[in-house]
Amino acid sequence: MLIIDIFILSCFLGYFAIWRVTPTLHAALMSMTNAISGIVIIGAIKAFNEITAYPEPYLLYFAIFLASFNIFGGFYITTRMLNMFKPKEKKHD
Amino acid sequence: MIKALSVIVYSLLIFALSALSEPKKAYYGNFIASFAMCLVIVCYFPTIPDEYLTSAAIALLLGAITGTFSSHRLKTPALPQMVALLNGSGGLAAGIIGITELTASTHTFELVLLIIYTGFITFSGSLAAFIKLSAVKIPFNPQITKNLSYILFILSILSIYPIYQNTSYALLIFILLAIAFGFCFILPIGGADMSIIISVLNSFSGWSTLFVGFSTENILMIVVGTLVGSSGSILTYMMTKSMHRPLFDVFFKNPSIQKINTDSKRSEIHQASAADAAFLMENANKVIIVPGFGLAAANAQKELADMANILKQKYQVNVKFAIHPVAGRMPGHMNVLLAEADISADDVYELKDINQEFKTCDVAYVIGANDITNPLAKTLKGSPIYQMPILEVELAKRIIFVKRSLATGYANIDNPLFYADNTLMLLGDAKEVTKQIVTVLEEG
Numbered sequence: 001m002l003i004i005d006i007f008i009l010s011c012f013l014g015y016f017a018i019w020r021v022t023p024t025l026h027a028a029l030m031s032m033t034n035a036i037s038g039i040v041i042i043g044a045i046k047a048f049n050e051i052t053a054y055p056e057p058y059l060l061y062f063a064i065f066l067a068s069f070n071i072f073g074g075f076y077i078t079t080r081m082l083n084m085f086k087p088k089e090k091k092h093d
Numbered sequence: 094m095i096k097a098l099s100v101i102v103y104s105l106l107i108f109a110l111s112a113l114s115e116p117k118k119a120y121y122g123n124f125i126a127s128f129a130m131c132l133v134i135v136c137y138f139p140t141i142p143d144e145y146l147t148s149a150a151i152a153l154l155l156g157a158i159t160g161t162f163s164s165h166r167l168k169t170p171a172l173p174q175m176v177a178l179l180n181g182s183g184g185l186a187a188g189i190i191g192i193t194e195l196t197a198s199t200h201t202f203e204l205v206l207l208i209i210y211t212g213f214i215t216f217s218g219s220l221a222a223f224i225k226l227s228a229v230k231i232p233f234n235p236q237i238t239k240n241l242s243y244i245l246f247i248l249s250i251l252s253i254y255p256i257y258q259n260t261s262y263a264l265l266i267f268i269l270l271a272i273a274f275g276f277c278f279i280l281p282i283g284g285a286d287m288s289i290i291i292s293v294l295n296s297f298s299g300w301s302t303l304f305v306g307f308s309t310e311n312i313l314m315i316v317v318g319t320l321v322g323s324s325g326s327i328l329t330y331m332m333t334k335s336m337h338r339p340l341f342d343v344f345f346k347n348p349s350i351q352k353i354n355t356d357s358k359r360s361e362i363h364q365a366s367a368a369d370a371a372f373l374m375e376n377a378n379k380v381i382i383v384p385g386f387g388l389a390a391a392n393a394q395k396e397l398a399d400m401a402n403i404l405k406q407k408y409q410v411n412v413k414f415a416i417h418p419v420a421g422r423m424p425g426h427m428n429v430l431l432a433e434a435d436i437s438a439d440d441v442y443e444l445k446d447i448n449q450e451f452k453t454c455d456v457a458y459v460i461g462a463n464d465i466t467n468p469l470a471k472t473l474k475g476s477p478i479y480q481m482p483i484l485e486v487e488l489a490k491r492i493i494f495v496k497r498s499l500a501t502g503y504a505n506i507d508n509p510l511f512y513a514d515n516t517l518m519l520l521g522d523a524k525e526v527t528k529q530i531v532t533v534l535e536e537g
Binding site: 019028034036039046047064079085 | 113134138151153179197306319433
């Protein structure tokens with residue numbers, strides 16, 4: 001039952017963390033969560049250890065490709081977005 | 094080792110998410126999150142059996158290159174499409190992992206089916222959202238597609254039963270039905286509801302990660318999946334609240350199907366030229382600019398920033414920007430556009446902070462927005478925007494609307510402000526019109 005406990009606690013954690021996010025950065029929040037949902041790559045990596053049939057490795061390569069696309073694409077976009085917000089903080093006098 | 098790793102990684106990620114409370118901190122938060130994800134890859138990757146390791150590394154590299162390259166070339170107006178694509182690829186990855194887990198006997202069968210189902214629905218739903226956001230026209234009848242999606246839903250649920258007997262064919266049918274259902278369900282949902290749909294799909298990509306975490310009993314995936322899922326859910330809640338549109342209506346009622354009689358008399362509009370608008374604004378004390386999706390569509394943010402700067406510096410006009418929570422096609426869409434054009438965040442206000450200022454402002458410059466300013470939201474019962482909080486531009490002394498045409502907004506109801514005596518209509522492309530105004534302001 002431990003995993004259910006972890007799930008419930010994470011829900012509360014998410015709730016409080018996300019409500020603090022300023023609406024200005026909601027787009028950045030979305031792309032950052034896109035990036036970290038690439039953590040599903042762990043699932044793909046673990047599945048390599050229990051491969052039973054022929055096409056499975058290829059499916060998993062594809063899953064790794066997608067997760068890595070998420071991680072790198074997501075972070076790159078978040079960085080780009082945050083950079084847009086950055087310069088004018090300096091410019092502001 | 095792995096245990097210690099997961100503690101470190103989820104702590105860093107939670108910290109990174111809460112750093113988004115301020116733009117300044119957010120930059121470090123993003124850096125920390127990237128670092129945490131790199132840790133995950135570096136520590137988990139070597140656990141892949143040697144025979145698969147090289148190919149897996151190539152797949153990882155290809156994904157990294159594709160991801161970086163496509164986000165590098167991405168133009169700001171296309172941001173919502175990219176987010177939709179990322180939602181979809183997260184879902185698809187989970188779905189594929191689900192397929193491979195089905196054959197291994199160590200996982201709960203029903204849970205794996207749930208992974209496959211949510212994963213592939215997220216994928217095809219995001220694909221439909223992506224298509225809609227890219228404005229690719231595919232001819233379809235909204236009502237028929239919607240009804241078809243209900244049939245597909247029932248069929249997909251029924252197709253679970255045969256999987257218990259025979260896994261290969263039945264599974265394929267199940268997956269295809271799930272894909273078709275997700276696609277047909279999302280496709281008829283209209284443009285302005287897109288920011289809600291994007292949020293819903295965002296949370297779904299998190300939930301599918303969560304289910305993978307459940308089936309492999311991996312704490313890291315459970316925590317992160319839940320964080321992503323709840324983030325998407327909270328954004329969904331905020332969006333539906335800002336539109337005063339229950340999620341049920343978003344999914345099951347399409348305004349373009351319902352016809353609403355507004356009774357408003359279509360009187361004459363007062364069409365104006367760029368010079369008129371420039372004259373009005375340079376003589377104003379206070380101008381509030383209200384951007385909408387049209388700004389993103391026309392990619393006019395740079396011109397808009399130029400206009401605001403000239404008004405401020407040359408004519409000492411007090412210029413502010415008012416952002417409605419659902420303006421644009423994804424949460425925070427307008428903020429990013431304005432930030433890209435180097436408009437200071439101090440000049441940008443949320444709905445609740447600026448609404449009382451419209452009555453003291455001389456000109457409200459509405460560019461590419463419609464429904465979010467429509468005063469019928471207060472009075473017209475039964476309309477899709479009824480009780481939606483609006484930006485009260487009708488209180489401003491003069492209103493300038495920059496629009497491509499007089500067509501109704503997404504909600505399919507007339508905006509009486511177009512015909513009001515103190516409204517000037519500037520019909521044309523937002524970029525061109527604003528450019529003309531800037532030219533006039535520079536000369537004058």
